[in-house]
Structure formats: C-alpha cells, structure tokens
Amino acid sequence: RFTDKKAADAAYAGTKDPLVVTEVKEGKRVDRAPTPFDTTQFIVAAARIGYSAANAMRVAEELYMNGFISYPRTDNTIYPPSLNLDNILTTLEKTKFARDVAWVRKNRRTKPTEGKKSSTDHPPIHPTGVATEEQLGENWKLYELVVRRFLATLSPDAEWATMRIGMDATGQNYVATGSRLTEAGWRTIYPYSEAKDSILPVVKKGEKLKIQDLNLEEKQTQPPPRYSQSKLIQVMEELGLGTKSTRHEVIQKLISRKYIEGNPLRPTLVGKAVTESLEAHASTITRPDMTQKLEQAMEAIKVRNKSRDGVVDDSRKMLHQVFDELEPNEAVIGQEIMGQTDEELTIGPCPVCGKDLRIRRKGGSQFIGCNGYPDCTCNISLPGTMWGSAVRTKKVCEVHNLFHVSLIAKGARPWEMGCPLCQLIEQQKEHYAKMPAMTEALQQKLLDAKIFSLYELSKLEPAVLAKKLGITKKQAETLIHEANDVLDLIRRRSECKKFMKQFVPPKRGRSHTKVMNGFTESGINCIGDIASATIESLKKTGLSEEEAKTLKTEAISLVAKNQLKDIGIPAVSLKRYQEAGFLTPEDIASAHPAYLAFKTGISIETVGKHATLITQSLGKPDPVKISKKAFESGKIELTSLPGVGESTLEHLYRAGIFDKKSLISADPAKVAKSGGLSKDHLKKLQAVAVV
Structure with missing residues (x-):
C-alpha cells in the first residue's frame, strides 16, 4: 500500500519474475468466545439478524414478561456467583437446544467468559424459561439468539491456524496472510459470526514462484460509514449519553420526530436544520459534555460519591446557561427550522400548474397535494400513516423532476416508494x-392532457374530455362510464377486503392480500358475492371450512341488513329485527305482523308499515293490517283463556292468530305446521274460546 503514486508506479514497474519466498511463518490464533449479553451488546447482535434497536428491546421485554429471558436492561457482562448456570442448562435440555446443551456439557470451559462491566442490579441477559418456535412465532429468533449466546459463553474458544508468507520480487517485498479454522469451539453453537477460511498454498523458504498477474489499484480514502442503530447505541455508550434503558428510545424518538431516517441512519433536512441552528445559537446543548456530566453525576449519586442536592444545583446551573443561550435566539431558531421543514415536505413542481407539490397529512391519511389548491386539484394518494410517515429522499425523478418519497415506520426499514x-x-x-x-394511445393522450388518475377522468364532463383528448363526445362518454365502473369495482373490492379482514386472521403464507387475490380469481368482488358463493369456492381461496362458513354467514347478514336499510327500515328498528332473528327482507315479509310485534317490541302499526315496504319491494301481497286497538284487545282476549301464557301466545302469533275470532276460525292442521302448536292443543283453545 502506497500513499505516493510515484512510489507505487516504481514498485509496479520493478516487480519482475521470479517471486522468491523469503519467509514462511506458521502460528495459532485464539478466537475468544463471546462475553455475556448486556443491553448494548444484545442490541448489536439483534441488529445483525434484522432487528432495529427499538424492536429488539420491545421483543426482549415481551420475552422477559413471559418468563423466557432475564431482565433485558442491564450493564452487567459477568455472571454473578448466585446465578446457577447448571440449572439453566438443565432447563434448556427440555428445548430443541438439547443437543447443543449436551455438546456444551461435554466441552464446557472451566469458567464462563466475562466482559469488562460488572454491576449488582441485574445479571447479564440469559434464558430463564422453556419456549418453542410455534409458541413464540417471530419472537423465536431473539429467544434463540439469547439461548445461543448463553451457551457460547460456556463454550471453549475457537482456534485458527495462521500462516504468513513473505516474498521478494527483484527487491519489492510482498506479504500474503491466511488462516484456517482448526477448532470451531463456541462457533459450533453460535452461528451469528461467520468464520471464513483463507487458505494459502504450501510453499518453502527459498522457493521461486511465477507471477501470474500483477495489478495496480488506485483508490481514494472513503468517508467513515454512517451509523447503524446498533453502532450509534455503542457510540452513545462510549460518550456516556443516555442509559441502557433509554438509548434505544432516544433513537426511536429521533426517528419518529423525523430528525433521522433510513438504515443506516442519516439526518433529515429538519434534523440538520435543528442541529445547525442550535450549533449557531446555543452550542452548549449540541455537545455531549452536558448530558455526559449529568449521567455521570447520577451514577455518582448511586454509589454515594455525590449528594443529590449538589447534583441538582449543578444541573440547574447548566440548564440556566443553556436557556440563557436559547431564549434570545428563540425566534431565529424557529424560523430556520420551519424553513427547512417546508423544504423537506416539498417534493417538486406540480405537473399540472407548476406550483409546489407538498406532502400533507390529515389524521391517519397522507397525500401529496398542490399549493395551488383549490384552483389546482392535482392530488397523489399515499399509503396511510400506519405504514409509515412519508418523507422525501435525495433522489429526483428524471422524468417528472420530483423528489422520491419513502415511508418511515417505527421499528422497520424505510419503504422506498x-x-x-x-x-x-x-x-x-x-x-x-x-x-x-x-x-x-388514449392513455398517452391522458398523460399529455395532465389527467393522471382514473378518478380525475371520471369527474370530467364528456365535452371537456373530448376536447382535451381530441376524440368524439360519444367516445368520451364511454370512457367516463367505464372509469366509473372500474372505480365502483375498486370500491366494492376494498369494502370486501375490509369485511373479510374482520373474520379471517392472517397466517404465515396467507396474507389478507393473498386471500383477496383468490377472491378476485374466483369472481368474488364484493360482500354480496361472498354471501352467494358456495363454501367450497370460498375454501379454494385459502380459507378453512369454519372460516368460510363464518364469512358467508356474516356476509348474508350484512347484505340483508343493507337491503333493509335501502328499503327504508330505520336503523333502530333494524337492530331490533336482527336481535329477534329476522335477518333478511324475506324473514320479515313471511312473518305475521302480530308475531313481529311480539318478538321485537315494535308497535303493531309500525311493524305493519315496515312489512308493507318490504313486501312491495319484493313484489309480494301486502300484509294484514291490524290496528293498535285491535292488537291490544286481541291480546287480552287470548291471555284470558285458560293455559295461554307467553309461550302459547308466541305460538299463536306465529300462526297468525291475534284474537278470539282468528283463533276460532283457524285450521288446526295449518297452525300445527306454522305455529308449532299441536292440533289437540289448538282444538281445546278453540272450544274454550267458543264458550
């Protein structure tokens, strides 16, 4: 490696055959087993298997609360004597790690590895309970990480055979190094650290080798890489910023407040603005010294090296100094930050009017709208904030001159849109x-006319669309009609998916989107289609028989409810009908008004009106009309008969019998069939009624 180009060129030109081996040095290298997990090292290890700091701690706390691992907020990297390691191994023998435990028992090191930090509050993170992959689901990966780290701390060191070969080519010295894993040790049961062999050929001192190829590479010094979340936590620990319990939360707050984003982390425009403005006007608050001193003082109180009152006084002095810097510049700092905030939300010129397009949020929704609104209605929908907050990135579209957008969600990698x-x-x-x-061709004409969405197309007048696209008015009418049909299909499918999600939980390999795709392939595009589909056709979309039956039943109920609403049945009455078991228009139309009134508690006259609306919509004869007075007097007549209580009265109403007259004239055979009363029972009632 050369820092001077002339020297490099000279060495390159001077390197000639043969390449003479001047030294062969073999040795051994010990690869120490990892130390027990403290919080920081746990987060670092979790990051290697795809977890953000916040997500790793969330899962760890969940595992702790369920008794699977020890308390995850700890600075300790030395197992205390009180921790019975043998008992933990015995516990793990009941898990899928039984074979690994047996290997550790056979090859166990005399003393577990130790880190540099020791504290008396909590032991290092270690497994405390038995769990299965089926039981933990996605959380299994972190449980396994903790288990394997614990086993690794009890395992022997790994060993490498090393080789160093020195060579000379006409006065130019070269070195080749290699290594080979000879004893896997702890790597046998801890697969998170890759071990790659770099094997050199066997050569002897004095041996002459032929140069096969010679390259001269010119490189520039690269800037240091950006921090990952785990690396930032390590740096925070080194600087004394935060505690084991707060560092990951600090990072998550910076992300949620949109000061930083991405993986690796990078500052947003707002984050830069805040930092630069504070550095210019209140530099004390931007340096780690202040927080570091406070954290150190808190630790000093803990070990009784400082008094609480003294630390509080010192803290007040520091805070007063900060406020003395901040307050005179408050307005300037605010203006500088607001200016950058506006810039960060602006993604570029509107393709319709040329004014700025900005990311806007309202409740759980977000979209890109034009600053020219309401004169310009250019609008681009974005996924809801549940998928992450939309932010602009540094990339710019070469076609539309708009900044790219990504979604930043808590505990997840940015979604680059x-x-x-x-x-x-x-x-x-x-x-x-x-x-x-x-x-x-028409699609291109729409783009040329700045009509970018189906929705915009559907709202245009035929004459306007015809003029914009250079087509006939009839063609325009057809396009608008078809656009509205597609929008209606999209709406119905959206409602269908939303409905399905209430009753069909997602499973591994079966997302709601996958089920919905199955619906679409089967011609199921709305809730009504679910109601009319067969159980078998629903099962073909990935549902179990029980799920298919539940979904179909609920769909039938909802479709009927909507039909009754459309007919004109008020919501309050509709609820009563459904609670009484009258779910469909046919249920109500086929029931006698007296029975409906009895079961629902709705007045007989109101029931009559509802039943009439329904029978007319179904094209059936109007129901019998019964006045309130006739219904009430009829009830008195019937209940005065011996043996007629609520149960018998219900059977009579069901059969259309609501007074003595209708009882006497009733056909016992028909009543037995429709009302559920036996012929003999009805005949006895008729005999009593005649008397």
Whole structure:
C-alpha cells in the first residue's frame, strides 16, 4: 500500500519474475468466545439478524414478561456467583437446544467468559424459561439468539491456524496472510459470526514462484460509514449519553420526530436544520459534555460519591446557561427550522400548474397535494400513516423532476416508494386495463392532457374530455362510464377486503392480500358475492371450512341488513329485527305482523308499515293490517283463556292468530305446521274460546 503514486508506479514497474519466498511463518490464533449479553451488546447482535434497536428491546421485554429471558436492561457482562448456570442448562435440555446443551456439557470451559462491566442490579441477559418456535412465532429468533449466546459463553474458544508468507520480487517485498479454522469451539453453537477460511498454498523458504498477474489499484480514502442503530447505541455508550434503558428510545424518538431516517441512519433536512441552528445559537446543548456530566453525576449519586442536592444545583446551573443561550435566539431558531421543514415536505413542481407539490397529512391519511389548491386539484394518494410517515429522499425523478418519497415506520426499514407520480401512473395502468375502450394511445393522450388518475377522468364532463383528448363526445362518454365502473369495482373490492379482514386472521403464507387475490380469481368482488358463493369456492381461496362458513354467514347478514336499510327500515328498528332473528327482507315479509310485534317490541302499526315496504319491494301481497286497538284487545282476549301464557301466545302469533275470532276460525292442521302448536292443543283453545 502506497500513499505516493510515484512510489507505487516504481514498485509496479520493478516487480519482475521470479517471486522468491523469503519467509514462511506458521502460528495459532485464539478466537475468544463471546462475553455475556448486556443491553448494548444484545442490541448489536439483534441488529445483525434484522432487528432495529427499538424492536429488539420491545421483543426482549415481551420475552422477559413471559418468563423466557432475564431482565433485558442491564450493564452487567459477568455472571454473578448466585446465578446457577447448571440449572439453566438443565432447563434448556427440555428445548430443541438439547443437543447443543449436551455438546456444551461435554466441552464446557472451566469458567464462563466475562466482559469488562460488572454491576449488582441485574445479571447479564440469559434464558430463564422453556419456549418453542410455534409458541413464540417471530419472537423465536431473539429467544434463540439469547439461548445461543448463553451457551457460547460456556463454550471453549475457537482456534485458527495462521500462516504468513513473505516474498521478494527483484527487491519489492510482498506479504500474503491466511488462516484456517482448526477448532470451531463456541462457533459450533453460535452461528451469528461467520468464520471464513483463507487458505494459502504450501510453499518453502527459498522457493521461486511465477507471477501470474500483477495489478495496480488506485483508490481514494472513503468517508467513515454512517451509523447503524446498533453502532450509534455503542457510540452513545462510549460518550456516556443516555442509559441502557433509554438509548434505544432516544433513537426511536429521533426517528419518529423525523430528525433521522433510513438504515443506516442519516439526518433529515429538519434534523440538520435543528442541529445547525442550535450549533449557531446555543452550542452548549449540541455537545455531549452536558448530558455526559449529568449521567455521570447520577451514577455518582448511586454509589454515594455525590449528594443529590449538589447534583441538582449543578444541573440547574447548566440548564440556566443553556436557556440563557436559547431564549434570545428563540425566534431565529424557529424560523430556520420551519424553513427547512417546508423544504423537506416539498417534493417538486406540480405537473399540472407548476406550483409546489407538498406532502400533507390529515389524521391517519397522507397525500401529496398542490399549493395551488383549490384552483389546482392535482392530488397523489399515499399509503396511510400506519405504514409509515412519508418523507422525501435525495433522489429526483428524471422524468417528472420530483423528489422520491419513502415511508418511515417505527421499528422497520424505510419503504422506498420512488417517484410518487411514476407510482401513480403505473397504478392507473392496472385500472385502465379493466376498461374495454381504453387503449395505449388514449392513455398517452391522458398523460399529455395532465389527467393522471382514473378518478380525475371520471369527474370530467364528456365535452371537456373530448376536447382535451381530441376524440368524439360519444367516445368520451364511454370512457367516463367505464372509469366509473372500474372505480365502483375498486370500491366494492376494498369494502370486501375490509369485511373479510374482520373474520379471517392472517397466517404465515396467507396474507389478507393473498386471500383477496383468490377472491378476485374466483369472481368474488364484493360482500354480496361472498354471501352467494358456495363454501367450497370460498375454501379454494385459502380459507378453512369454519372460516368460510363464518364469512358467508356474516356476509348474508350484512347484505340483508343493507337491503333493509335501502328499503327504508330505520336503523333502530333494524337492530331490533336482527336481535329477534329476522335477518333478511324475506324473514320479515313471511312473518305475521302480530308475531313481529311480539318478538321485537315494535308497535303493531309500525311493524305493519315496515312489512308493507318490504313486501312491495319484493313484489309480494301486502300484509294484514291490524290496528293498535285491535292488537291490544286481541291480546287480552287470548291471555284470558285458560293455559295461554307467553309461550302459547308466541305460538299463536306465529300462526297468525291475534284474537278470539282468528283463533276460532283457524285450521288446526295449518297452525300445527306454522305455529308449532299441536292440533289437540289448538282444538281445546278453540272450544274454550267458543264458550
């Protein structure tokens, strides 16, 4: 390696055959087993298997609360004498790690590894309970990490055979190094650290080798890499910033407040603005010294090296100094930060009017809207905030000159969406494919006319669309009609998916989207289609028989409820009908008004009106009309008969008998069939009623 180009060129030119071996040095290298987990090292290890700091701690706390691992917030890297390691091994023998435990018992080191930090509050993180992969699901990965780390701390060191070969080529010295794993040791049961052999050929001192190839590479010094979350936590620990319990939370707050983003982490424009503004106007608060001193003082109180009152006084002095710097510059700092915030939300010029497009949020929704609103209605939908907050990135679309957008969610990697307008255009192509009259040429004309979405197309007047695209008014009417049909299909599918999600939980390998795709392939596009589908066809979409039956039953109920609403049945009455078991229009139309009134508690006259609305919508004869007075007097007549209580009265109403007259004239055979009363029972009641 040369830092001077002339020297490098000279060495390159001077390197000639043969390459003479001047030294062969073999040795051994011990690869120490890892030390027990403290919080920081746990987060670092979890990051290697894909966990953010916040997510790793969330899962760890969940595992702790369920008794599977020890308390995850600890600075300790030395097992205390009180911790019975043999008992932990015995516990782990009941898990899938039994074979690993047996290996550790056979090869166990005399003393577990130790880190540099020891404390008396909590032991290092270690397993405390038995768990299965089925039991923990996704959390299993972190449980396994803790178990394997514990086993590794009791395992022997790994050993490597090393080789160093010195060579000379006409006065130019070269060195080759290699290594080979000879004893796997702890690596046998801890697969998170990759071990790669670099094997050199066997050569002897004085041996002459032929140069096969010679390269001169020119490189520039690279800037240090950005911090990952785990690396930042390590640096915070080194600087004394935060505690084992707060460092990951600090990082998550910075992400949620959009000061930093991405993986590895990078500052946002707002984050830079805050830092630069504070450095310029209140530099004390930006340096680690202040927080470091406070943390050290808190630790000093803990070990009784400082008094609480003294630390409080010192803290007040520091805070007063900070406020003395901040207060005179408060307005300036605010303006500088707000300016950068506006810039960060602006993604570029509106393709319709040229004014700025900005990311906007309202409740759980977010979208990109034009500053020219309401004159310009250009609008690009974004996924809801549940998927992450939308932020602009540094990339710019070469086609539309808009910044790319990504979604930043807690505990997850950023979702790079790319150019939002490109995304919208691609999405619309899928919708346009459902329109028979739409062609690629027409799609291009829509883009040229700055009509970017199906929704915009559907809202245009035929004459306006015809003029914009240079087509006939009839063609425009067809396009608008088809656009509305597709929008209606999208709406119905969206409602269908939302409905399905209430009763069909996601499973591994079966997402809600996958189920919905199965519905679409089977021609199920709305809740009504679910209601009319067979159980077998629903099962083909990935549902179990029980799920299919539940979904179909609920769909039938909802469809009927909506039908009754459309007919004009008020919501309050509708609820009563459904609670009484009258779920469909047919249920109500086929029931006698007296029975409906009895079961629902709705007045007989209101029931009559509802039943009339329903029978008319179904094209059936109007129900019998019964006045309130006739219904009440009839009830008195019937209940005055011996043996007629609530149960018998219900059977009579069900059969259409609501007074003595209808009782006497009733056909016992028909009543037995429709009302559930036996012929003999009815005949006895009729005999008493006649008397």
